[in-house]
Amino acid sequence: MSNEEIRDQLDQYYGIHAKPQQLKFTYGTAGFRTKANILDSVVFVVGILASLRSKYLDGQTIGIMITASHNPPEDNGIKLCDPQGEMLEQSWETYATTLANLNTKDEIFNEIIKLSTQLNINLDSPSNVVIARDSRDSGPILTSSTIDGLKVLNTQYKDFGLLTTPQLHYLVKSINTLNSTTSYGEPTEDGYYQKLSNAFKKIYNNFITPASSLSSSASSPQKIKITIDAANGIGGPKIDLLIQKYLNDLIDYQIVNNQYQDPLALNVGSGADYVKTNQRLPNNINPVPLQLYASFDGDADRVVFYYQDEEGLFKLLDGDKISTLLTSFLKDLISKSGLNAEIGVVQTAYANGSSTNYITDVLKVPVVCTPTGVKHLHHEAAKFDIGVYFEANGHGTVLFSDNFISVLKNTSPSTPQEQRAIETLFELSNLINQTVGDAISDLLTVLIVLTIKQWNPANWDELYTDLPNRLTKVIVPDRYVFKTTNAERQLTSPEGLQEKIELTVKKYQNGRSFVRASGTEDAVRVYAEANSRAEADQLSHDISELVKNSV
Ligand SMILES: CC(=O)N[C@H]1[C@@H](OP(=O)(O)O)O[C@H](CO)[C@@H](O)[C@@H]1O
Numbered sequence: 338m339s340n341e342e343i344r345d346q347l348d349q350y351y352g353i354h355a356k357p358q359q360l361k362f363t364y365g366t367a368g369f370r371t372k373a374n375i376l377d378s379v380v381f382v383v384g385i386l387a388s389l390r391s392k393y394l395d396g397q398t399i400g401i402m403i404t405a406s407h408n409p410p411e412d413n414g415i416k417l418c419d420p421q422g423e424m425l426e427q428s429w430e431t432y433a434t435t436l437a438n439l440n441t442k443d444e445i446f447n448e449i450i451k452l453s454t455q456l457n458i459n460l461d462s463p464s465n466v467v468i469a470r471d472s473r474d475s476g477p478i479l480t481s482s483t484i485d486g487l488k489v490l491n492t493q494y495k496d497f498g499l500l501t502t503p504q505l506h507y508l509v510k511s512i513n514t515l516n517s518t519t520s521y522g523e524p525t526e527d528g529y530y531q532k533l534s535n536a537f538k539k540i541y542n543n544f545i546t547p548a549s550s551l552s553s554s555a556s557s558p559q560k561i562k563i564t565i566d567a568a569n570g571i572g573g574p575k576i577d578l579l580i581q582k583y584l585n586d587l588i589d590y591q592i593v594n595n596q597y598q599d600p601l602a603l604n605v606g607s608g609a610d611y612v613k614t615n616q617r618l619p620n621n622i623n624p625v626p627l628q629l630y631a632s633f634d635g636d637a638d639r640v641v642f643y644y645q646d647e648e649g650l651f652k653l654l655d656g657d658k659i660s661t662l663l664t665s666f667l668k669d670l671i672s673k674s675g676l677n678a679e680i681g682v683v684q685t686a687y688a689n690g691s692s693t694n695y696i697t698d699v700l701k702v703p704v705v706c707t708p709t710g711v712k713h714l715h716h717e718a719a720k721f722d723i724g725v726y727f728e729a730n731g732h733g734t735v736l737f738s739d740n741f742i743s744v745l746k747n748t749s750p751s752t753p754q755e756q757r758a759i760e761t762l763f764e765l766s767n768l769i770n771q772t773v774g775d776a777i778s779d780l781l782t783v784l785i786v787l788t789i790k791q792w793n794p795a796n797w798d799e800l801y802t803d804l805p806n807r808l809t810k811v812i813v814p815d816r817y818v819f820k821t822t823n824a825e826r827q828l829t830s831p832e833g834l835q836e837k838i839e840l841t842v843k844k845y846q847n848g849r850s851f852v853r854a855s856g857t858e859d860a861v862r863v864y865a866e867a868n869s870r871a872e873a874d875q876l877s878h879d880i881s882e883l884v885k886n887s888v
């Protein structure tokens with residue numbers, strides 16, 4: 338495109354999407370996220386950036402997701418997805434932030450020219466983008482503003498409408514691998530359902546026969562039971578569609594908080610974040626002891642499970658519990674397969690200390706700790722043949738390396754046991770989303786593992802006992818003075834604070850605490866765990882006081 342053509346396009350579209358002068362925006366861990374009514378200028382320039390990114394990558398398809406995940410209904414956000422379904426490369430986050438804060442049409446034009454020169458982008462290259470949104474009522478208008486941004490550099494686009502975030506990631510990877518040897522799947526929403534349900538059924542049929550089932554009737558196995566709190570978000574109608582169409586004879590499910598068309602209901606008193614943060618049931622669940630419940634977040638890239646024990650106590654099965662369940666299952670399969678595979682687990686400092694000890698000491702699997710944010714975990718997990726990564730809040734997945742997948746495809750098993758283990762490992766790589774944490778895919782994986790093990794939620798929970806812990810926020814004048822090292826587990830600034838924290842922690846049995854600035858909220862987070870509830874609370878209080886007094 339010539340400079341004149343770009344100027345003409347900006348003349349046509351910029352006026353209605355001009356930035357309000359006083360606002361500042363940052364592309365953070367989760368993209369841009371704020372009140373929906375101030376996002377218009379941001380989504381417009383994200384359209385331009387996605388076009389540049391695609392041209393930079395020779396026309397490969399880039400994904401745009403309009404969502405604010407677990408935030409309240411009046412918020413919204415936008416994030417980009419790279420060609421293999423991974424998060425946007427970090428250096429481009431800076432370009433996104435720069436573009437979003439420019440105040441005039443000329444500045445935007447100059448930035449387009451500057452970036453294309455600096456990065457050697459041929460503006461005549463084709464550019465392709467797919468776009469989707471969660472169920473927020475601000476979604477359609479923000480989508481249309483994003484599309485105006487795409488038109489500035491003549492980008493081809495397809496609007497997939499309402500999808501979960503992981504479905505969009507699936508589509509991006511499927512489109513970019515179409516007709517190749519590493520084809521990820523059919524690039525349609527239904528292709529996603531087919532891929533997951535086929536894998537689920539194959540694993541199921543490999544293990545569950547009428548004779549081995551727990552069923553009272555010998556001829557038909559009992560259906561797998563689950564109640565899902567969909568946070569009144571887009572995950573509800575999507576998992577409904579998948580199970581209805583493909584898994585209805587295997588899964589007996591109920592969806593609560595499924596009012597995704599109610600603009601005020603999203604994430605209110607419901608959802609994975611609500612359940613994990615408050616450590617309590619969401620609205621509209623009357624628990625039956627020892628039955629399994631799950632909560633998605635607003636864009637269905639996180640899931641947590643829970644149940645009520647026989648004493649009537651609420652018990653949470655969070656990302657750490659999912660990680661340990663899957664790791665123990667996978668390790669067992671590797672050993673039965675007769676193959677050599679390196680399995681590893683990736684966690685953040687927020688993982689419960691008991692889970693880390695269990696994985697290291699009992700499962701004897703290496704654990705890597707990374708900074709918060711899934712892109713850090715994802716990157717480390719990709720270094721193993723099988724890399725399991727979950728944040729404690731329920732966002733995570735399991736990555737199978739290309740090399741290990743080709744070993745699985747090309748090995749001739751010598752016993753039926755080996756054959757079953759190899760097939761199951763291969764189908765798990767299809768069932769578990771390889772691009773990003775996925776509530777639907779993780780839910781199906783947990784259900785099949787529990788069914789194979791014939792475990793109820795209490796059996797799962799028994800693997801280890803969580804150390805009592807507390808996660809709190811402290812509001813400070815400037816959170817950026819809190820700088821960390823060692824995967825965010827130690828402070829380097831403010832000076833002297835880390836030493837004080839360590840002296841305090843030493844007073845508590847099994848005490849552990851760390852402090853870091855949130856990347857998504859204007860606050861400092863304090864995490865504390867110790868041997869008892871009272872000690873964890875006291876430690877949390879002591880450290881919060883140290884933080885308050887340090888600034
Ligand atoms: C303790 C915690 O749960 N932190 C969350 C939260 O990050 P903070 O940087 O802690 O605000 O939002 C991130 C994005 O959703 C998520 O990846 C992360 O796990």
Ligand SMILES: [Mg+2]
Nearest residue numbers: 406634636638
């Ligand atoms: Mg989310």
